Amino acid sequence: MIRLDRVSKRYPDGTVAVQELTLEVGRGELVVLVGPSGCGKTTTMKMVNRLVEPTGGRIVVDGVDVTDADPVALRRGIGYVIQNVGLFPHRTIEENIAVVPELVGWPRKRRHERARELMELVGLDPAVHGKRYPHELSGGQRQRVGVARALAVDPPVLLMDEPFSAVDPVVRSQLQDEFLRLQDDVRKTILFVTHDIEEAVRLGDRIAVFKQGGRLEQFDTPAAILGAPATDFVADFVGADRGLKRLSVTAITSADLEHPPVVKADDDLAAAGAALGDERWAVVLDGDGGLAGWVGHDMLTGAGKVRDHARRMEAWVELDDSLKVAFAEMLQWNAGWIAVLDDDDRYVGVLTPATLHAALRRSVEAEAKDVARAEVVLETVQNA
Ligand SMILES: Nc1ncnc2c1ncn2[C@@H]1O[C@H](COP(=O)(O)OP(=O)(O)OP(=O)(O)O)[C@@H](O)[C@H]1O
Known part of the structure; x- marks a missing residue:
């Protein structure tokens, strides 16, 4: 033009x-x-x-x-x-x-x-x-x-x-x-x-x-x-x-996300407790795959449904939001993780400070090597 x-x-x-x-x-x-x-x-x-x-x-x-x-x-x-x-x-x-x-x-x-x-x-x-x-x-x-x-x-x-x-x-x-x-x-x-x-x-x-x-x-x-x-x-x-x-110029992609255990709001507490195994907490979803909150392992005792014990999740972002938006949300809510939703408000995974940092590093390497971000394997203390 x-x-x-x-x-x-x-x-x-x-x-x-x-x-x-x-x-x-x-x-x-x-x-x-x-x-x-x-x-x-x-x-x-x-x-x-x-x-x-x-x-x-x-x-x-x-x-x-x-x-x-x-x-x-x-x-x-x-x-x-x-x-x-x-x-x-x-x-x-x-x-x-x-x-x-x-x-x-x-x-x-x-x-x-x-x-x-x-x-x-x-x-x-x-x-x-x-x-x-x-x-x-x-x-x-x-x-x-x-x-x-x-x-x-x-x-x-x-x-x-x-x-x-x-x-x-x-x-x-x-x-x-x-x-x-x-x-x-x-x-x-x-x-x-x-x-x-x-x-x-x-x-x-x-x-x-x-x-x-x-x-x-x-x-x-x-x-x-x-x-x-x-x-x-x-x-x-x-x-x-x-x-x-x-x-601020790096978008969240689904390849960046972590996937903690997921339970349904309608699940019985005992079944949800079993699904968690040794994990300390799980994401709670409603019947449509939307985010209903989270539960900790220690909240899953007694009778009833998960929904009766779940906590509301305040911090969430959308795929394609920037990593800066995600980081700002984490700080705002003092959250160790935040949920990531797709265009239809369905839950797709979570970001933590560690995955956010890894996403940023991968995006830099992907750019330098001209490959997709998901293909980048980061050098870490474990695999160095
Ligand atoms: N009419 C002019 N006659 C002679 N030199 C000029 C004239 N207009 C601009 N210059 C010179 O050309 C150079 C580039 O100027 P220009 O205004 O394009 O820079 P700029 O990057 O837009 O700067 P700024 O951010 O300060 O506006 C400067 O050295 C300036 O002094």
């Missing part, structure tokens, strides 16, 4: 901002450009909508060489969101969102409806915010307007230059969550610039790490960049805590 082929930019004063950059963003993909200040991220982005002209190479957007395109028409087909939004101070929020629809001649009613629809999409109330002016909104709300405005004529491509950097960390995190939900819906092809590796890891399908002088150091998935940095520069840039960061 967006292809940069050996693109370079040398500014008239001789500064080389970008050097022979080759990069491709697939349709519906979100690629994050990340790197230290002055490494050429913004220059790269601005060459895509021709706010900056490349001095070498080719840029193709949706099959069209951008150097052949009329810059004004090109920019209308590419949404652009920048850090301080650049809203018109004397126009209402609704008018600001409808700027491009107005330029391309949409009738008033259609503009009005589109602006309202977009406000709802980005979490603003059209009745409350539509008639306000930019200075009457919070920083986070203004950023939402910036996103809504960029989406106004439904362009297939979005360029976003540090769109969430001007707000505090709490609002930023909220905007990132909302933005991910929105992208799930609209599936735009997005080039996103940030200097914040946490943001890159959270949002990117793939991340391009730049070094000063506009050189591309690594272009890969967040998991690969964190798990196997290609150079010392990348390792340094992603930080010594990259193992921890990796928790």
Whole structure:
């Protein structure tokens, strides 16, 4: 969808901002450009909508060489969101969102409806915010307007230059969550610039790490960049805590799970006690395979059914949740294990701190060896 082929930019004063950059963003993909200040991220982005002209190479957007395109028409087909939004101070929020629809001649009613629809999409109330002016909104709300405005004529491509950097960390995190939900819906092809590796890891399908002088150091998935940095520069840039960061981009798979004994809520206590053998506790399931709780061996004495003695299980996650979510749940509930459920809320196994750690190690090795995670045999104290 967006292809940069050996693109370079040398500014008239001789500064080389970008050097022979080759990069491709697939349709519906979100690629994050990340790197230290002055490494050429913004220059790269601005060459895509021709706010900056490349001095070498080719840029193709949706099959069209951008150097052949009329810059004004090109920019209308590419949404652009920048850090301080650049809203018109004397126009209402609704008018600001409808700027491009107005330029391309949409009738008033259609503009009005589109602006309202977009406000709802980005979490603003059209009745409350539509008639306000930019200075009457919070920083986070203004950023939402910036996103809504960029989406106004439904362009297939979005360029976003540090769109969430001007707000505090709490609002930023909220905007990132909302933005991910929105992208799930609209599936735009997005080039996103940030200097914040946490943001890159959270949002990117793939991340391009730049070094000063506009050189591309690594272009890969967040998991690969964190798990196997290609150079010392990348390792340094992603930080010594990259193992921890990796928790958030590694999903739980069924191969990671442990399988303690399972008893049914309807079982007689005595039968359940026998099923446990020497194990200290068991997972309790209801008739549909859903999680009903847990029981300890010492709770299985006397008459009655398991359900009368089972404890509720508060800590559970879903397959495909990240290991970070699982770890956070364990800490939150002070739990030594948590249940893992599938899409239909059926129990599939448990995670413990040890299996969680093993899953993380296996995912790193799987990435390095390019094999499935389930195939990795970890070296342990026992088998070393
Ligand atoms: N118009 C210009 N003329 C000359 N040099 C420029 C111009 N614009 C940018 N540069 C230089 O090009 C290099 C790359 O700048 P660019 O803005 O692309 O970096 P960046 O990675 O986006 O940085 P930041 O994260 O600080 O925004 C820098 O050395 C910058 O000083």
